[in-house]
Each structure stands twice: as C-alpha cells, then as structure tokens.
Amino acid sequence: MRTILPFAAALAVLTSPVAALDLPEGVRAMIEAAIDTGDPKKVATVIELARRTYPEGAAEIDALETAFRTGQEAAAQQRAEQERLAIEEAGMFERWGGKGQIGAFRSTGNSENVGVTAAVRLEREGVDWKHLLRGNVDYQETRGITTRERFLLAYEPRLQLGDNLFAYGLGQFERDRISGFSGRYIASGGIGWTAIDSGGVSFALRAGPAYRYTDFITDDDRERLAALAAVDFDWKLAERISMTQDASAVLAAENSTLSSLTGVEFGVTDRLRTRVSYQVDFESDPPVGKVDTDTITRFTLVYDF
Numbered sequence: 001m002r003t004i005l006p007f008a009a010a011l012a013v014l015t016s017p018v019a020a021l022d023l024p025e026g027v028r029a030m031i032e033a034a035i036d037t038g039d040p041k042k043v044a045t046v047i048e049l050a051r052r053t054y055p056e057g058a059a060e061i062d063a064l065e066t067a068f069r070t071g072q073e074a075a076a077q078q079r080a081e082q083e084r085l086a087i088e089e090a091g092m093f094e095r096w097g098g099k100g101q102i103g104a105f106r107s108t109g110n111s112e113n114v115g116v117t118a119a120v121r122l123e124r125e126g127v128d129w130k131h132l133l134r135g136n137v138d139y140q141e142t143r144g145i146t147t148r149e150r151f152l153l154a155y156e157p158r159l160q161l162g163d164n165l166f167a168y169g170l171g172q173f174e175r176d177r178i179s180g181f182s183g184r185y186i187a188s189g190g191i192g193w194t195a196i197d198s199g200g201v202s203f204a205l206r207a208g209p210a211y212r213y214t215d216f217i218t219d220d221d222r223e224r225l226a227a228l229a230a231v232d233f234d235w236k237l238a239e240r241i242s243m244t245q246d247a248s249a250v251l252a253a254e255n256s257t258l259s260s261l262t263g264v265e266f267g268v269t270d271r272l273r274t275r276v277s278y279q280v281d282f283e284s285d286p287p288v289g290k291v292d293t294d295t296i297t298r299f300t301l302v303y304d305f
Helices: 004-014 025-037 040-053 055-089
Strands: 097-108 113-125 129-142 145-160 165-176 181-198 201-216 222-238 241-251 257-267 272-283 293-304
Touching: 025 040, 025 055, 040 055, 097 129, 113 145, 113 293, 165 201, 181 222
Parallel strands: none
Antiparallel strands: 097 113, 097 293, 113 129, 129 145, 145 165, 165 181, 181 201, 201 222, 222 241, 241 257, 257 272, 272 293
16 A cells, blocks of 8 residues: 655655755666555665665655655554454454364274264454354264264353453353263353464463353262363464464362363465364263273364355
C-alpha cells in the first residue's frame, strides 16, 4: 500500500527554493522506483547505495527515506485498525479456523488393539478473546464387542490480560468405558502465562481450581474439588517439521489424573501434514480391575482449514 501524503510532503520540501537539489535526477528516480515497490529491503539497499555514491545529496536522500518510513507506519496502523474492526464486527460463527485429523492408533494397558482415531481443533481469535474448541474420538469394535471407546470434548475461552498474561476457563467432557467411567466432567478457571512466543517456539503455563465429577461404571460416583495445571509447548524444528508437547494434571485428594501428549508433525503441503503422537494417561486410583496407566500411539493425517 502506498502512502501519498507523506511522500508528497517530502517532494514539496525538496522542490522549495531553499532545498539543495544535489541529487542527480536518475538517482532520485531510482529511489522513487524502489519506494513504489513498497519493499523495505529494496528501499534500504537503494538508499544505502545512493548515500555512498552521492554523499552531497544526503539531505534529499534522508527526506525520501523519512517519507517512506512514515508512509509505512501509517499504512501498518491503517491495516491494524481495519483488522481490529473486522474482528469486532464478525459474527459468532465467522473467523473460525483450525485443523482436523484422522488415522489409526495402537493402545496398551486396559485394552491392546489397533483402531481408528479422529480429532478436530477449532480456534477463533478476537481482539482480547480467544476461543478454543477441540474434540477427539478413539473407537475400536472387534467381533461386535467394543474394545476401545474414548470421547473427549472441551471448550476453553481465554481473555488476554496483558502481553503474556491471560485468564482462562475450561469446560470438558470425557468418556472412556474401557477405563471404567461413562462420563467425566471438569470445570476450571484460572490464570495462564505465555513464557515464550518467538523464534518458532511457544511455551505457555496455566493453573487454577477445578471441579470434577466422575460417573464410574462399577464404583460410586465421585464429586471433588481439585487443582488443575497444564503446559503447552510447540517447537518448529524446521520448515516442515514441528513438535508439540501438551501435559495436564488434575490433582484431587482421592484420585489424581495426569496426561501427556507428545507429537511430531511432518509437512507434506502447506495444509496437509502427517503426525505421529504418543499419549500417556495415569489415574492414581483407578476402578477395581483396571490398571493405572493407558498409552496410545497414533498415526494420523492432519489438514489445516
């Protein structure tokens, strides 16, 4: 985007009677042509060459550079304002993006088999708010008998409180009959902190109180107050290779749950990736007859939309 007014003002100064027009017309035209591209790198290169070649035209060169930078700043502010207005005026079902994945898994622990898995992750980011909706399904049926049945649905809104600080809420439902419960509900809210978000690395922590209700199949239902802590870590190792590490802990007096999900993604195209992930779930006090640790290795295709 060009900014005409600052550049025109600079030309007015340069054409005034007191201006020292020591810069050859060809050099001035070359700088103006670079400015017309709107590319800061090209402009910087041409201006640097002009300064070295014609130091006597420094005042005119400085005026041209100042006009370009002022125009760039004004254009950036205008784009930011337009983006902010577009976000504020967007409807509830607009500006959502995310990714979906489908593939296979191998599990050990309470069930040992191979099955299918599907997941979706949707995000909507506003000026101060960010909404995250995610769902996951693992299912296996062998000879008419369900040997793996795990469903998870979670909604997490976030309110940005500062550059690195945010408040979060969480509502989550989980079902895993093979592990001994037909329903587990979690509600939580607290504070989060983005420790790193640059250079292809993102690291965020969040913690707060939580309420958990578990509907066990063979045991009595449990309703407990707990504490929730979670870590989200993303690392872009190369242009098409990235690593993710998500871990969470729900700590309660009688039964605590720890979960870790490690994944590595390999880009196939700009939107399509392959993903290998390994998940570990630990229950400190599982139902009678169930083991305390489940693991799942998943191989999936991921599509960004």
